[in-house]
Amino acid sequence: MNDLIGLVDWSRAQFALTAMYHWLFVPLTIGLSVIVAIMETIYVRTGNPRWKGITKFWMTLFGINFACGVATGLILEFEFGTNWSNYSWFVGDIFGAPLAIEGLLAFFMEATFVAVMFFGWNKVSRGFHLASTWLTALGVSLSALWILVANAWMQYPTGMEFDPAQMRNVMTDFFAVALSPVAINKFFHAVFSAWTLAGVFVIGVSSWLLWRRRNIAAAKSSMTIGSIVGLAGILLTLWTGHGSAVQVARVQPMKLAAMEGLYHGSVGQDLVGFGILKPESSRTAEEPMLFSVDIPYGLSYLIYGNGDNFVPGINDLIDGISINAAGDTIHGLSYADKILIGKQAQDALRRYADARNAGDEAAMAAAAADVKEHFPYFGYGYLPSPEAAVPNVSMTFYAFRIMVIAGGYLLALFVVLIFLCRRKPEVLEHPWLCWVGMLSIVIVWVCSQAGWVLAEVGRQPWVIQDLMPTTAAISGVPAGSVKLTFWIFAAVFTGLLIAEISIMLRYIATASKGDIETPKH
Amino acid sequence: MEKLELLQAYWWLLIAVLGAALVFLLFVQGGQSMLYCRATKEQRQLMVNSLGRKWEFTFTTLVVFGGAFFASFPLFYSTSFGGAYWLWMLILLSFVLQAVSYEFRRKRGNIYGTRIYDGFLMFNSLFGCVLLGVAVGMFFFGGAFTVTKTNILDASAPVISQWAPTHGLEAIFCWKNLLLGFAVFFLARTMAALYFINNIGGDAELTARMRRKVLVNGLIFAVLFVAFLVVLLLAGGYRHFEGQLIAEDYIYLHNLLGMWWLAAILLVGVVAVLYGIFRAAFDSKWRAGIWYAGFGAAAVVVVLFCIAGYGGTAYLPSTVDAASSLTLANSSSSEFTLTAMSWVSILVPFVLAYIWYVWSKMNASPLTEKELEGESHQY
Numbered sequence: 001m002n003d004l005i006g007l008v009d010w011s012r013a014q015f016a017l018t019a020m021y022h023w024l025f026v027p028l029t030i031g032l033s034v035i036v037a038i039m040e041t042i043y044v045r046t047g048n049p050r051w052k053g054i055t056k057f058w059m060t061l062f063g064i065n066f067a068c069g070v071a072t073g074l075i076l077e078f079e080f081g082t083n084w085s086n087y088s089w090f091v092g093d094i095f096g097a098p099l100a101i102e103g104l105l106a107f108f109m110e111a112t113f114v115a116v117m118f119f120g121w122n123k124v125s126r127g128f129h130l131a132s133t134w135l136t137a138l139g140v141s142l143s144a145l146w147i148l149v150a151n152a153w154m155q156y157p158t159g160m161e162f163d164p165a166q167m168r169n170v171m172t173d174f175f176a177v178a179l180s181p182v183a184i185n186k187f188f189h190a191v192f193s194a195w196t197l198a199g200v201f202v203i204g205v206s207s208w209l210l211w212r213r214r215n216i217a218a219a220k221s222s223m224t225i226g227s228i229v230g231l232a233g234i235l236l237t238l239w240t241g242h243g244s245a246v247q248v249a250r251v252q253p254m255k256l257a258a259m260e261g262l263y264h265g266s267v268g269q270d271l272v273g274f275g276i277l278k279p280e281s282s283r284t285a286e287e288p289m290l291f292s293v294d295i296p297y298g299l300s301y302l303i304y305g306n307g308d309n310f311v312p313g314i315n316d317l318i319d320g321i322s323i324n325a326a327g328d329t330i331h332g333l334s335y336a337d338k339i340l341i342g343k344q345a346q347d348a349l350r351r352y353a354d355a356r357n358a359g360d361e362a363a364m365a366a367a368a369a370d371v372k373e374h375f376p377y378f379g380y381g382y383l384p385s386p387e388a389a390v391p392n393v394s395m396t397f398y399a400f401r402i403m404v405i406a407g408g409y410l411l412a413l414f415v416v417l418i419f420l421c422r423r424k425p426e427v428l429e430h431p432w433l434c435w436v437g438m439l440s441i442v443i444v445w446v447c448s449q450a451g452w453v454l455a456e457v458g459r460q461p462w463v464i465q466d467l468m469p470t471t472a473a474i475s476g477v478p479a480g481s482v483k484l485t486f487w488i489f490a491a492v493f494t495g496l497l498i499a500e501i502s503i504m505l506r507y508i509a510t511a512s513k514g515d516i517e518t519p520k521h
Numbered sequence: 522m523e524k525l526e527l528l529q530a531y532w533w534l535l536i537a538v539l540g541a542a543l544v545f546l547l548f549v550q551g552g553q554s555m556l557y558c559r560a561t562k563e564q565r566q567l568m569v570n571s572l573g574r575k576w577e578f579t580f581t582t583l584v585v586f587g588g589a590f591f592a593s594f595p596l597f598y599s600t601s602f603g604g605a606y607w608l609w610m611l612i613l614l615s616f617v618l619q620a621v622s623y624e625f626r627r628k629r630g631n632i633y634g635t636r637i638y639d640g641f642l643m644f645n646s647l648f649g650c651v652l653l654g655v656a657v658g659m660f661f662f663g664g665a666f667t668v669t670k671t672n673i674l675d676a677s678a679p680v681i682s683q684w685a686p687t688h689g690l691e692a693i694f695c696w697k698n699l700l701l702g703f704a705v706f707f708l709a710r711t712m713a714a715l716y717f718i719n720n721i722g723g724d725a726e727l728t729a730r731m732r733r734k735v736l737v738n739g740l741i742f743a744v745l746f747v748a749f750l751v752v753l754l755l756a757g758g759y760r761h762f763e764g765q766l767i768a769e770d771y772i773y774l775h776n777l778l779g780m781w782w783l784a785a786i787l788l789v790g791v792v793a794v795l796y797g798i799f800r801a802a803f804d805s806k807w808r809a810g811i812w813y814a815g816f817g818a819a820a821v822v823v824v825l826f827c828i829a830g831y832g833g834t835a836y837l838p839s840t841v842d843a844a845s846s847l848t849l850a851n852s853s854s855s856e857f858t859l860t861a862m863s864w865v866s867i868l869v870p871f872v873l874a875y876i877w878y879v880w881s882k883m884n885a886s887p888l889t890e891k892e893l894e895g896e897s898h899q900y
Contacts, residue, residue, distance in 0.1 A: 004677065056897060063624060063898065070580065071620035075613055078587055078602060082610065085603025086673060086681055092595025093854045100592035101865055103585035108872050111577035112879050118898040119574055124882055132879075163855070167670040167681075168595075170855040346674050353671050382676045472673065475603030476680035477688060485610055492614070496621055499632045506630025519897070 031198020102146035109139030199230020207437025271298025335386030342381025537826030551709030604684030658698030722887025793817025
């Protein structure tokens with residue numbers, strides 16, 4: 001059992017490592033592809049060659065980053081098989097389809113048209129080149145769509161049923177999987193956040209150019225585009241983020257409770273604007289916070305649009321308690337009940353397998369009916385206690401706050417910069433503002449990573465919500481092997497990240513010594 | 522044939538076609554193995570940039586191959602990837618290093634220097650080709666694994682597919698698998714030389730050297746492949762019959778003879794490969810060898826996949842528990858999923874059409890030093 005825990009922990013660590021590195025590169029690819037396409041569109045529409053130069057400058061940075069995103073993405077796809085083989089069988093019938101569609105429809109589009117983007121300037125017409133740049137951007141976003149459909153399905157399994165004969169889930173409704181509200185929100189939230197990130201990246205690099213007083217006109221033009229795309233991105237990210245929170249409240253209430261550090265919910269629940277949790281050892285359900293600044297009724301309003309609704313806390317969910325509109329306490333299924341039901345589902349599945357081996361069709365039918373009845377809580381049967389269904393509250397709570405606070409800062413940054421770009425462009429050259437722009441690059445990446453930490457840590461212990469915990473999803477590989485590959489990939493990805501940053505910095509420094517607006521070729 | 526069986530056969534054919542496309546595109550890896558060969562700096566630049574404009578197709582095809590396998594035969598994905606851990610991890614690592622090497626190798630500030638990135642390309646070339654061949658070799662010579670689905674009900678040891686403790690290392694050191702692996706490697710080198718002949722212009726000396734390489738590597742490939750084919754056709758396996766997996770000697774030979782059209786395609790494929798090799802080697806004006814040899818190699822790969830999986834053959838035989846062996850029937854996705862995916866696969870011709878269109882536009886004329894000098898984005 002100890003080896004199993006070690007294996008699960010190292011497998012989780014390896015997947016988290018890969019996913020976090022992947023998400024360092026991918027949002028820049030998604031967002032920068034759109035920004036580059038906009039810049040090239042301006043070039044094609046105006047015919048002004050300075051925009052060709054500006055486009056090529058950012059396109060080169062896009063290319064440097066693109067390779068790292070591709071490299072880390074490969075590992076991520078195959079790790080579902082190498083490290084989560086049980087998962088791959090249990091839900092492969094549903095989960096594999098979006099991955100295959102992603103490859104077929106999105107990756108080939110990217111791979112084909114990105115070559116035209118880089119090498120086609122003198123080989124194809126302007127219009128064809130521009131179309132290729134937009135198709136690359138479309139391919140990148142389509143790729144995000146299908147992988148987020150897959151991710152959303154793990155958080156909100158739908159459009160499937162369990163087949164006891166094969167001991168796995170099978171798809172019954174493709175469109176329920178592809179168009180689930182969780183998937184749609186996730187997709188737009190992730191893509192718009194990528195626009196935000198790329199906008200800040202362009203602002204940060206442009207700020208460096210302004211600080212060093214190089215290519216000032218190109219820097220200001222780039223900053224204008226970056227700020228506009230960034231503002232659109234952050235506004236849409238906030239909107240879809242709200243949609244995501246509503247969906248989380250509906251399908252993953254435990255994640256919402258952890259996000260808020262909320263142990264006992266209430267009608268008209270406050271929202272924690274900012275706060276510090278007590279250390280876990282001294283935290284009590286009644287007084288979980290060291291201090292907090294609350295927004296009265298905020299959480300109820302945020303989720304339900306009015307202050308009269310009850311928002312359950314962690315302990316309420318464990319105990320199955322809620323409060324109705326009349327103020328009465330309602331006792332529903334506790335987590336202890338769900339564990340019992342989960343074990344009943346698993347027992348029924350054992351009976352089904354035995355009956356099948358014995359060729360007893362009547363017993364098989366009876367057992368299958370029991371499995372079906374109890375299956376919604378199948379995964380609870382693996383949990384040793386109700387408390388095992390609670391994610392890491394501190395990590396989830398702080399990740400949410402970091403994301404929201406950083407998002408608020410970025411909104412203000414974009415608004416100020418757009419104002420300055422249009423009305424007082426000379427202020428953009430102030431060194432302190434340049435430093436704000438450059439340091440914002442760090443903030444936006446922290447914000448972006450915090451979003452994924454929130455989404456993925458907050459859903460623990462589930463790899464598939466309510467149906468399969470991570471402990472049951474693993475491969476039969478020794479923990480030592482996974483530990484070794486973890487460190488190999490950690491070294492490789494870190495080495496690549498350092499190289500990428502170094503190449504980018506050197507390129508920016510070198511290219512900016514010349515005239516960015518005058519393309520060499 | 523029932524609808525589910527038809528869908529399973531259709532998806533196995535699609536997997537075979539993707540595998541064939543992957544083997545064709547391994548010319549990129551084959552070319553990478555030639556970067557340390559005798560060449561001037563300018564020739565090496567031409568070779569790298571010629572390959573660099575195509576590496577993403579190989580990479581993408583590998584990803585799609587994996588995704589399609591996951592979607593259509595998830596028990597294979599679960600059993601092979603989770604079992605032969607080291608085999609797949611080494612393959613993946615080699616491709617990860619490749620993915621950045623083209624873009625980074627000559628960029629200023631790349632920290633590790635061009636030679637390290639070229640070393641990565643060499644690593645990917647050898648390990649990528651040989652180990653992918655080993656992975657396909659397992660389709661015939663199997664692995665030491667068991668599949669027990671009821672394990673999932675044991676919370677303390679829930680893993681369904683259990684593999685030998687060597688976790689894929691035994692497959693890497695199986696000489697039969699290595700035979701195919703090295704055949705793939707030398708095929709990739711042959712194809713690379715053919716590709717350079719087709720894609721690089723204005724350097725007669727390089728082209729002449731590539732024609733010699735076509736012949737040498739082509740002959741080594743032919744010897745290795747014939748040896749593999751003999752071993753394969755003498756090998757036994759398991760066939761699904763009345764609900765059980767029954768051992769059968771010479772199963773792949775029986776499959777080839779039983780499905781005569783496969784034998785015909787194999788013959789056409791072999792002839793096309795040999796024609797591509799020999800004409801390219803001896804006709805100093807001919808540049809189309811890559812298409813003949815590429816088509817031929819792809820046809821042979823499709824045939825290998827078909828005799829591995831069709832006719833109820835276990836395409837991943839277990840060497841320790843016959844009943845655990847994977848067949849198309851016991852490892853596939855459901856009828857619903859295969860149907861839904863089949864609708865999506867209607868778009869494949871559209872994807873192929875735009876790839877062909879862009880390829881022909883970008884390769885309208887061979888890559889020359891002059892073109893490279895005028896290019897702002899170089900590898």
